[in-house]
Amino acid sequence: MKNPLPPSPSGLPSPRSGFHVFQCSLSASSASGFTLVEMLVVVAVIAILASILIPSVGAAQKSAKKRKAEVECNAIKTAVEQFFSDFKYMPWGDPDDAKARVGDDKWTQTPDEHKNAMSLLRGENKLLKAYLEISTRDAKGSSASEEEDEGIFYDPWKNPYHIGMDRNLDQQVDYTYGGSTKTYKTRVLVLSNGPDGEPDTEDDIRTFDLILD
Numbered sequence: 001m002k003n004p005l006p007p008s009p010s011g012l013p014s015p016r017s018g019f020h021v022f023q024c025s026l027s028a029s030s031a032s033g034f035t036l037v038e039m040l041v042v043v044a045v046i047a048i049l050a051s052i053l054i055p056s057v058g059a060a061q062k063s064a065k066k067r068k069a070e071v072e073c074n075a076i077k078t079a080v081e082q083f084f085s086d087f088k089y090m091p092w093g094d095p096d097d098a099k100a101r102v103g104d105d106k107w108t109q110t111p112d113e114h115k116n117a118m119s120l121l122r123g124e125n126k127l128l129k130a131y132l133e134i135s136t137r138d139a140k141g142s143s144a145s146e147e148e149d150e151g152i153f154y155d156p157w158k159n160p161y162h163i164g165m166d167r168n169l170d171q172q173v174d175y176t177y178g179g180s181t182k183t184y185k186t187r188v189l190v191l192s193n194g195p196d197g198e199p200d201t202e203d204d205i206r207t208f209d210l211i212l213d
């Protein structure tokens with residue numbers, strides 16, 4: 001008996017078993033007129049669900065990061081307030097230098113300033129008391145060495161948190177950026193640059209403190 005199968009469209013010989021399966025499947029689809037439609041419907045449903053779910057997952061992740069930043073801002077603020085309650089000065093500079101304990105309001109703007117505040121909060125103080133812990137998951141990752149990462153508390157977008165401290169003890173923190181100054185009615189203000197990584201933009205996340213001007 002001759003081979004009943006037609007030649008392949010390409011003209012090249014096809015493995016007989018594979019072509020046979022393909023033909024059977026096609027025949028079944030044609031016979032019922034339903035299986036192929038079902039498949040198309042399933043594919044369409046999957047595509048629709050994906051188009052709905054993928055943006056939702058992205059939005060949920062973005063929202064979760066913002067929430068995490070809010071929680072961590074407040075954790076840092078609480079740690080600084082507890083440190084101040086114990087020591088009567090802010091975790092800034094050399095704690096052995098009594099004259100340096102009070103002065104102008106300060107922001108942690110450089111990595112060294114940030115690390116200095118963090119080391120005091122993490123237990124390198126005269127009471128050996130830890131007010132804050134930073135887990136390794138907060139490290140910046142492979143783009144920076146472990147040594148650089150050590151002691152820096154990164155926000156969910158891999159930028160260090162900024163901590164403003166009322167060191168002149170007037171119950172206000174002045175935050176100056178780009179030539180403008182905002183005054184917040186608080187002892188401690190903690191701020192994340194937010195998803196865009198830029199300071200002083202609308203997506204910034206900070207502890208909720210009243211802006212005076």
Ligand SMILES: [Ca+2]
Pocket residue numbers: 105165166167168169170171172173174
């Ligand atoms: Ca102040």
Ligand SMILES: [Ca+2]
Pocket residue numbers: 192193194195196197198199200201202203204
């Ligand atoms: Ca920002």
